Amino acid sequence: DLERDELAFFPFLYWPVVPSAPLPSRDAYAKLNRYLRSGGMILFDTRDADTARFGSSSPEGRQLQVIARSLDIPPLEPIPEDHVLTRTFYLLQDFPGRTDSRDVWVEASPPDAELADGMPFRNLNDGVTPVVIGGNDWARAWAIDARGSKMFPVGRGQAGEIQREYAYRFGVNLIMHVLTGNYKSDQVHVPNLLERLGQ
Template sequence: AALWLAGRLRGLARGAAANRTTASIAVPRGVMAQDDSPKPGDDFAIEATTAVVLGYVLTGDAQIDEMSRAGLLGLSDKLWQRTSVEPMMPMGVDIEKDELAFFPFLYWPISASEQQPSDAAYAKLNQYMQTGGMILFDTRDADIAGLGGAVTPEGEALQLIASGLDIPPLEPMPADHVLTRTFYLLQDFPGRFQGGQVWVEAAPNAAAEAAEGMPFRNLNDGVTPVVIGGNDWASAWATDDSGVPLVPIGRGFAGEQQREVSYRFGINLLMHVLTGNYKSDQVHVPALLERLGQ
């Protein structure tokens, strides 16, 4: 199945290209007199908006970027297999040049050599997070982060990047967060590593919850704009074009179970960003009905 799905993902990409070619041939003659020559970025925009596309931030490190691509390819295969979401091939995103709004989700692997974005890139990133996009920041250092109280080079790089972002208050992911039940019921969020702390937007304070009158964690029908951790999710998701995992995880059956839970976390992330707090609403249907009856 993985082989077929990987092929279908590639086939969709080819089909999209063919559709673009056909569309250009079928333009009426009168319209051709207008200036419809391709503009810079047109191909990127068309490819990114043909269907759901998972994006990864290009770091300039070829090895990291390839692992990100392979990771989102593996996750896209699982979304095809298990949900109604049918992603196209994942795309690398240059935050300095490319439009971010085309992507509901961006995976950002942090490297020790990460450069601070420009002011223009920060403006795009902040706009992206404020309009429903989600960024998964992955320092990929959960195996050593926190040892001896030291901050890793990747952690320092993330702090540098975050200094220019409008990131809301964060908290460790609570046991009742909507991400723990968007599609699968989860209490652990491993990647290649497990046990690392995962941070999400903090829940409203007690006064806000009291004013709302229902125990919702998400009162604004929104999506946490950032998820931050260091479990190296892309390595756990990564497959080659035939669907074969690229990175060994743990040992034997336990390792494959860890990989499976990692896929489930990735699916929960995408279902959350695509459906908002729909699942939270379903959990609280009795409270909603009671409120409607008042």
């Protein structure tokens, strides 16, 4: 409950965008902005990727724009191929949920991010993107009931189960990113660090 609960205990918030939901109060917005500034992450899921593209005028997209007006959200960009979310645990280039759209947005890379000589990835944001925005309906792809059965269908047949597996993998990468930041980007510097330490 944004109005009542202390958000500091939650490193990650999943926010399904519902057009009819009331907007947070001024106090809740202040709490959310403190949360984002102190390292929390919000995954906004419009759950409309099967019917709308990012930035289109779906009811969910319009509601997200209204929600975001009072939030301190940095400039965003589609997830670049070398973003740490593509490799925090699993190597991924797509981030499906119940739907499989590539329209997933994160904090924009700094303008001076360059590929260093001998490094496979650019030196991107030094921390966790505070916001991830997409419409792939991830929570329903991840959902299981008390018996461990899948609650919602994903795709058809074997292809659907493969898509669900990739949805799980994206969830793992997302939570690893939330909890460990850019450690995976730092790994590319290990050889240089060991050399400097004389190892």
